[in-house]
Amino acid sequence: MHKHATFLPSLSLRIDLAMDARIGPGKIELLEAIEACGSISAAGRAIDMSYKRAWDLVDEINHICGRKAVDRKIGGKSGGGSVLTPFGVSLVSRYRKIERIAARAVRQDLLQLQSDIEPVKKSRAGKRTSF
Amino acid sequence: MHKHATFLPSLSLRIDLAMDARIGPGKIELLEAIEACGSISAAGRAIDMSYKRAWDLVDEINHICGRKAVDRKIGGKSGGGSVLTPFGVSLVSRYRKIERIAARAVRQDLLQLQSDIEPVKKSRAGKRTSF
Numbered sequence: 026m027h028k029h030a031t032f033l034p035s036l037s038l039r040i041d042l043a044m045d046a047r048i049g050p051g052k053i054e055l056l057e058a059i060e061a062c063g064s065i066s067a068a069g070r071a072i073d074m075s076y077k078r079a080w081d082l083v084d085e086i087n088h089i090c091g092r093k094a095v096d097r098k099i100g101g102k103s104g105g106g107s108v109l110t111p112f113g114v115s116l117v118s119r120y121r122k123i124e125r126i127a128a129r130a131v132r133q134d135l136l137q138l139q140s141d142i143e144p145v146k147k148s149r150a151g152k153r154t155s156f
Numbered sequence: 157m158h159k160h161a162t163f164l165p166s167l168s169l170r171i172d173l174a175m176d177a178r179i180g181p182g183k184i185e186l187l188e189a190i191e192a193c194g195s196i197s198a199a200g201r202a203i204d205m206s207y208k209r210a211w212d213l214v215d216e217i218n219h220i221c222g223r224k225a226v227d228r229k230i231g232g233k234s235g236g237g238s239v240l241t242p243f244g245v246s247l248v249s250r251y252r253k254i255e256r257i258a259a260r261a262v263r264q265d266l267l268q269l270q271s272d273i274e275p276v277k278k279s280r281a282g283k284r285t286s287f
Contacts, residue, residue, distance in 0.1 A: 036258070037170040037180075040266065042273065049168075090273045112272070119269050123262045127167070130261035131254045135171065138250050141243070142173065142221045 034135040036128050040120070046089040053120045055082055056113055059095055064106040083107075090116065165266040167259050171251070177220040184251045186213055187244055190226055195237040214238075221247065 039049035058068035069079030083095045094113030098106040109117070170180035189199035200210030214226045225244030229237040240248070 034174075035172045037172060037178075038258075039168040039170070040269070041166045041168060042270065043165075047168075092273070115272065116269075119265060119272070123265045123269070126261050126265065127169075127258035130257050134250060134254045134257065138171070138247075138254070139173065141246065141250070142223070 034139050036124065036131065036135070038120075038124050038127060040123070042089060048086070048089065048116070048120060052082055052086055053117055055079060056086070056094060056109060056117050059083075059107055060109045060114070060117070063098065063108065065095065086116075165270050167255065167262065167266070169251075169255050169258060171254070173220060179217070179220065179247070179251060183213055183217055184248055186210060187217070187225060187240060187248050190214075190238055191240045191245070191248070194229065194239065196226065217247075 037050045039047050041047050054072055055068060055074065058071045059065055062068045062071050065079050065083055066076055068074075069076050074082075086094045090112070092112055093110050094116050095107050096110050096113075098108050168181045170178050172178050185203055186199060186205065189202045190196055193199045193202050196210050196214055197207055199205075200207050205213075217225045221243070223243055224241050225247050226238050227241050227244075229239050
């Protein structure tokens with residue numbers, strides 16, 4: 026959900042908690058969609074992710090963290106949905122905080138990187154370099 | 157090339173320069189391997205990447221940046237190799253600098269995230285959560 030209409034460079038962060046235990050923008054976006062939609066299936070549809078992949082990722086997140094970030098919704102008239110646990114909410118919030126801190130810290134270097142690239146890009150618009 | 161024997165959380169950064177124009181750890185690792193190995197094919201082998209994928213990624217990097225990060229090696233007795241251009245060297249260097257700055261900035265939050273996760277993980281060692 027971080028599309029840019031303008032071409033300001035931005036960061037996506039993947040947090041490597043351990044070997045093969047990664048939390049990145051895809052998992053966080055899924056958790057946010059579950060919070061917004063109230064079910065894993067609806068969240069998957071909302072972010073154009075297959076039913077199976079959404080469920081697999083939720084299982085992976087719960088496994089990586091050793092505790093549930095997503096749980097079944099108990100009661101309520103709709104039933105059968107899922108919600109973020111308090112831990113899930115804090116995980117999303119902490120990831121987004123880390124993202125903001127990192128983005129602020131590297132802002133000048135990202136702009137410098139952009140300026141290294143853009144002047145040449147503009148003068149060769151659309152031309153693919155190859156060799 | 158950032159494997160961790162211990163389980164300190166770490167960051168991997170993807171820089172989104174524009175829509176579908178991304179520089180991340182895979183491309184940077186490939187550039188570093190080209191610098192070390194002196195050819196795209198040898199670099200691919202060194203980081204367990206197929207010949208085709210390595211060449212495709214180099215083409216994509218050059219395209220994204222609008223200028224060559226990798227170029228043919230001119231002369232030399234081996235011939236046929238590739239080198240990073242001065243721009244390619246600066247791209248790798250800037251990416252690694254951004255990575256260091258971001259890692260330093262978010263260190264405390266990463267440790268906090270780890271402490272949110274680990275106590276529970278230890279008490280359920282090896283048990284996969286599901287629902």
